[in-house]
Amino acid sequence: MSNTAPAYSKLLANWTYTPSEWNSYVKIAKKLKLEDHIYFGFGILILCTPGLMWIKGTSFFTAILFSAPLALLIPWLRFRFGSPHLKPTKTASYIKIHTNFLNINGQKIPLEGPKKWVKNIKIIEHKEWFLLEFDIAWNTHKGTTNDETRIPIPPNKLQKALELIDAFKNRV
Numbered sequence: 282m283s284n285t286a287p288a289y290s291k292l293l294a295n296w297t298y299t300p301s302e303w304n305s306y307v308k309i310a311k312k313l314k315l316e317d318h319i320y321f322g323f324g325i326l327i328l329c330t331p332g333l334m335w336i337k338g339t340s341f342f343t344a345i346l347f348s349a350p351l352a353l354l355i356p357w358l359r360f361r362f363g364s365p366h367l368k369p370t371k372t373a374s375y376i377k378i379h380t381n382f383l384n385i386n387g388q389k390i391p392l393e394g395p396k397k398w399v400k401n402i403k404i405i406e407h408k409e410w411f412l413l414e415f416d417i418a419w420n421t422h423k424g425t426t427n428d429e430t431r432i433p434i435p436p437n438k439l440q441k442a443l444e445l446i447d448a449f450k451n452r453v
Contacts, residue, residue, distance in 0.1 A: 303374035318356035326352035
C-alpha cells in the first residue's frame with residue numbers, strides 16, 4: 282500500500298456488538314496480543330543477552346540479569362498500555378471503519394497517515410470469530426516495521442468484510 286493517506290476520511294462500515302459478543306472478542310484479542318508480546322519478550326532476551334556479552338564483554342549471568350527484566354517489562358508495558366480499546370463492557374460496543382482510521386468504542390486507531398499505511402488486510406478465523414486483521418506499516422531508521430490490529434467481524438457482515446478488503450487493496 283501507499284504511505285500517503287487520503288486527505289479526507291470516509292466511513293466504510295459501522296458494526297455493533299452486544300456486550301456478550303464484545304467481551305468474547307476481548308478475551309480472544311487479549312490472548313492473541315499476549316502471544317505476540319511473549320514472542321517479543323523472548324526476542325529481547327535472545328538478542329540482548331549475547332549482544333551484551335559480545336559488545337560489553339559481560340558474563341552470561343550479568344547479561345541475563347540485565348536483559349531478563351527488559352524482556353519482561355517491555356512486553357508487559359506494551360500489553361498493559363498498547364490496546365486501550367480492549368476492555369470488557371456492560372453496554373453495546375461499536376467499531377466504525379473509516380478510510381484512514383478505526384473508531385473502536387471512541388478510541389481512534391490510525392490506519393493511514395503521513396507516515397503509516399495499511400500494508401495488508403485479511404480475514405483470519407479464530408474459534409467462534411472471524412477477525413479482520415489490518416497489517417499497519419511505518420518506516421523507521423532501520424527499515425519498515427509493522428503491527429497488526431484485529432477487529433471482530435459480526436456474523437452477518439462477512440461479505441462486507443470481503444468488500445472492505447477489496448476496497449483497501451484497490452487503493453494501491
